[in-house]
Amino acid sequence: MNALTNPPGILPGAVFAAGGLMDMAALLPVLILLSSLLPGLVIFLVKEESRALRATLNLFGAIFKLMLVGMMIWGVWHGRVYEARLPVVPGLELVLHADALSVLFVTLSTLLWLIATIYAIGYLENSPNRSRFFGFYSLCVSATMGIALAGNLMTFVLFYEILTLATFPLVAHRGTAKALRGAKLYLAYTMSGGALVVIGTIWLHVVAGPIDFVERGVLSGLPAARHGQLIAIFAVLITGLGVKAALVPLHGWLPIAMVAPAPVSALLHAVAVVKAGAFGILRVIYDVYGVEFAASLGLLAALSVVAAATILWGSIKALSENGLKRRLAYSTVSQVSYIALGASIVGPIATIGGMVHLVHQGIMKITLFLCAGNYAETLGIHDVSEMDGVGRRMPWTTLAFSVGALGMIGFPPIAGFVTKWYLGLGAVTAGAYWVLLVLALSTLLNAAYFLPILYRAWFLPTPGTWPQEHDHGGRFETMPALLWPPVFTALLSILAGLFAGAPFSPLEWATLIAKREYGL
Amino acid sequence: MDELLILAVALPILGATLTTALPRWALAVGLLAALVTSATGLAVTAAVWWQGPLHLAVGGWEAPLGVALRADGLTAALLAMINLVALGISIYASGYFRASGKLVHFWPLWLLLWASLNGAFMSADLFNIYVTLEVMGLSAASLGALGGSRAAVVANLRYLLVGLLGSMTYLLGVALVYTAYGTLELHLLAERITAGPQGAAALVLVTAGLALKAALFPLHFWLPPAHSAAPAPVSAALSALVVKAAFYLILRLWLGPFAAVTTTSAAVVLGLLGAGGVVWGSWRALRAERLKLLAAYSTVAQVGYLFLFLPMLAVTPAGPGRASLTAGLALMALSHGFAKAGLFLAAGQLQQYAGHDRINDLGPAAREHPASTFAVALAGVALVGLPPSGTFFGKWLLISNAFATGQWWWVVVVLLGTLLAASYTFRVLSRAFSTERVPRQAPTDLRTELPALVLTATAVVLLLFLARPLWTLLGLDADAALPGLAGGWR
Structure with a gap:
């Protein structure tokens, strides 16, 4: 029995038998999952009018989760192992396991979920079907927690598919023909990608047996005769994951899924979906194949080319988009691939750059999307060309937007600069000088599609009327629930850059991961 | 006991x-x-x-x-x-x-059908099985015509005749077995039947008769009209249970008494027909205009999946691989039973609310009755094979055995079927997001909404936790790992 649940020699550190769920070490990851799942299920039953009850459930879940995550950060920092196992059939286990990389993603998602939830409560103030919306919103975050905490590929895949399911109703939420078309396309892309990930996972399971995620990977011990299959499996897995990670040419769903309400865009771009794809790529490279082994198979060189192409292509497409959200969507396509690029360069410094961008891109992009939502909700602005002089009408929002945009370009001391610094340094250390060229080009392109927006917003004269101004009656430029979340995340983006060297900063945490991944 | x-x-x-x-x-x-x-x-x-x-x-x-x-x-x-x-x-x-x-009229026929189902699953000899099949066919067709509409009567008359044809073919095979081997008891037959023309002929007849009843592609033609025209609870029984009984008998007979006569190529033929069912059934489900017709075609596809296991069972010797195949097969059959029954029940519910079951116009009813819609969604999750449903793990075991036995082409079939199933499921579900006006408030009935929810939730959530006890119940070796390549590395 024990030999079954705990494959010998695969798990480092303490291992908890299936029955030991009462153990705190096993309980914590499960609780983190349930802290959004249970409120979410209850929210489905909440009457449409019960605003206060729904908000209480939402915020209770989010804050409780944040506390649990705090405990987990502390524990993982001190080398604790949190793990829960549920055998499904012999050889197939659901494993929740918190390592440093999980904690990075869990923390990011939990924090941004709290912010996005506050924002969403304000944003959806008077729209229909809110219980359905927040129910699925919570399910999404629960699925993301599962993805982050998954201890093996099967568990990852399980939650990865549930994420697809739970996001579909959010993209379709408005129910217009356009929303339904967007949702359908989203589903077509992510279902096909998901199916590939499932098949790759099963194939790997057959070739390598049941394997858990282990720092530094586990496949390098396989005989050379199976390397051909391993290469094919890697291609299948990365193609599948590349759909959610929006690798070119699999990115087509992302700009179209923009029809969803702003809090959903935040979820897709910063908190959950795109991140889930990028996170999966990190898991496969670092904790299944092992970065050195993957490089020795020639897999990373191929991936780095795809990532670089995505970075440039996304930026080029963003240049010509007039729709603000669509421009931001293409910017996501480009920026998320920094993560894949960092992962495809061997060396701890590039790894740090890729890992830390998981967080940095998240806080900067959520700022941008929430600001875009504010413009749309307050003034009816949807296009870049309508943004003339908006900085005077909505200074706080525009300030937050500017921080996000400058961060994306890579201005110090905003978080994006730290990413680019580490990626560049990592590339030089690894001798991949061409990456510098990609970074430079991408920075130029980023500036070319962000700076004109800032110029318009701050320096062009304000038009007489806004496309569709809503009077919210407060003393701020817009509703407080809409205003403060992006301002807060903009502040976070600055702090993450400014105090990059402080303990528990994203950079320090990424460094911890890199140390463990390279056994330093 | x-x-x-x-x-x-x-x-x-x-x-x-x-x-x-x-x-x-x-x-x-x-x-x-x-x-x-x-x-x-x-x-x-x-x-x-x-x-x-x-x-x-x-x-x-x-x-x-x-x-x-x-x-x-x-x-x-x-x-x-x-x-x-x-x-x-x-x-x-x-x-x-x-x-x-x-x-x-419902109760006597339904209880008779139920008795025949329990009987078919437990019968230990070929003639017993024949009797249960006849009772099953008669009561099922009568139940199906209970709605009384012309379409229902015509479809179910055809169902009755096809059922009779199936059982007659089966009976012919049984007669052949009895003349050749002098017994009909399954265990005794397993010892007596040896490879040879008589055994092979009997196997073909018995299998053909049962395949007709199991709606194995291309013998499925009678199923969609009959199952979609029947009253919802009857459709649920027909699609989830009756069809499964016929498949179960094929499986039993192939692995038991006829094991000596079955060949790998024969199993591959059934697998190919199953694959045809998966693709064709899913495709027709996608094109279906009515919800119950969609559900009926999806049954054709789901039965096809069960037949995919046969060619793999044929080449897998007793051991961990076989254990996982058996478990996967059982998981698929169980979750389809729960999910399809729940789907028909929920579809019937929506049909009663809306007065029709045209998918394109179901939007308002679907939005007004979230419990039924949710049941449809859960059933969809199980039919597509998304986690955490039992089908997901069933398909997992199917695919991993396809890789392990080198029959990777079945993976393509499963992939295609899965994507088609996702398309038809979400085609229905996306109606629930439409913004058409809701015309009237129909009362909801707990008695009809709860069973659909409970059954579909069983398929999606409960089976995840029951998979391991199932493994034990099937008497499979609990220490057996999943199949890997020979000399699998651990």
Whole structure:
């Protein structure tokens, strides 16, 4: 029995038998999952009018989760192992396991979920079907927690598919023909990608047996005769994951899924979906194949080319988009691939750059999307060309937007600069000088599609009327629930850059991961 | 405990008699009979779990003379599903038929069908099986025509004739077996049948007859009209249970008495037909304009998946690989049973609310009745094979065995079927987001909404936790790992 649940020699550190769920070490990851799942299920039953009850459930879940995550950060920092196992059939286990990389993603998602939830409560103030919306919103975050905490590929895949399911109703939420078309396309892309990930996972399971995620990977011990299959499996897995990670040419769903309400865009771009794809790529490279082994198979060189192409292509497409959200969507396509690029360069410094961008891109992009939502909700602005002089009408929002945009370009001391610094340094250390060229080009392109927006917003004269101004009656430029979340995340983006060297900063945490991944 | 076996058949027959004799008490007697029967069915499962396989020679007459019943792990697992689903259908039907006053006709036929189902799964000889098949076919077709519409009568008359053709073909095979080997008892036959023309001919006839009843592509033509025209609770029983009984018998006979005659190439033929069913059924489901027709075509596809296991079973020797195939097959069959029954029940519910089941116009009804819509969604999750449904793990085991046995082309079939299933499922679900005005508020009925929800939730959530006990129930080696390449690295 024990030999079954705990494959010998695969798990480092303490291992908890299936029955030991009462153990705190096993309980914590499960609780983190349930802290959004249970409120979410209850929210489905909440009457449409019960605003206060729904908000209480939402915020209770989010804050409780944040506390649990705090405990987990502390524990993982001190080398604790949190793990829960549920055998499904012999050889197939659901494993929740918190390592440093999980904690990075869990923390990011939990924090941004709290912010996005506050924002969403304000944003959806008077729209229909809110219980359905927040129910699925919570399910999404629960699925993301599962993805982050998954201890093996099967568990990852399980939650990865549930994420697809739970996001579909959010993209379709408005129910217009356009929303339904967007949702359908989203589903077509992510279902096909998901199916590939499932098949790759099963194939790997057959070739390598049941394997858990282990720092530094586990496949390098396989005989050379199976390397051909391993290469094919890697291609299948990365193609599948590349759909959610929006690798070119699999990115087509992302700009179209923009029809969803702003809090959903935040979820897709910063908190959950795109991140889930990028996170999966990190898991496969670092904790299944092992970065050195993957490089020795020639897999990373191929991936780095795809990532670089995505970075440039996304930026080029963003240049010509007039729709603000669509421009931001293409910017996501480009920026998320920094993560894949960092992962495809061997060396701890590039790894740090890729890992830390998981967080940095998240806080900067959520700022941008929430600001875009504010413009749309307050003034009816949807296009870049309508943004003339908006900085005077909505200074706080525009300030937050500017921080996000400058961060994306890579201005110090905003978080994006730290990413680019580490990626560049990592590339030089690894001798991949061409990456510098990609970074430079991408920075130029980023500036070319962000700076004109800032110029318009701050320096062009304000038009007489806004496309569709809503009077919210407060003393701020817009509703407080809409205003403060992006301002807060903009502040976070600055702090993450400014105090990059402080303990528990994203950079320090990424460094911890890199140390463990390279056994330093 | 062995007496439980006969009770599981006798009690519903008794119930059928009583509901006929006491039409005024039909509802109470019928529900009571349903409750007692399903309790007995579950008791059989429990008894097998605690004691291992059961065997009963009715009246003390051993084979080859008497009527023998038998229940092993696979029987027990499926019996549990059959009896739980049947109980759900019974509760639903008591609400569904309330207004139309058809309950009086429903109960006797339905309990008879239930008895034949329990009997078919437990029969230990070929002739017994024939009798249960006949009873099943007659009661199923009559139930299907209960709606009384012209389309329903025509479709179910055809269903009846096809069923008769199937059982006659089967009977011909049985006669051949009896002349050649002098017994019909399954265990004795397993010892006596050897490879040869007689055995092969019998196998072909028996299989063809059952395949017709199991709606194996291209013999599925009768299923979609019959299942979609029947009243919802009956469709649920036909699609989730009756079809499965026919497949179960094929599996039993192939792995048991006819094991010596079956060949890998024969299994591959069935696998290919199954693949045809997966693709064609899913495609037609995608094109279907009515929800119940979609559900019916999806049954054709789901039965196809079950047949995909045969070519792999044929080349996998006893051991961990075979264990995982058996478990995967059982998981697929169980989750389809729960999910499809729930889907038909929920579809019937929406149909009653909306007055029709045209998918494109279901939006308002779907939005107004979230419980039924949610049941459809859960059923969809299981039909597509998304996690955490039982189908997901069933397909997982199917695919991993396809890789392990080198038959990777089945993976392509599964992939195609899965994507098509996702398309037809979400085609329905996306209607629930439409913004069309809701015309009127129809009252919801807990009796009809709860069974659909419970059954589909079982398929999606509960089976995840039941997969391991199922493994034990099937008597599979718990320490066996999953199949890997020879000399798999750990």
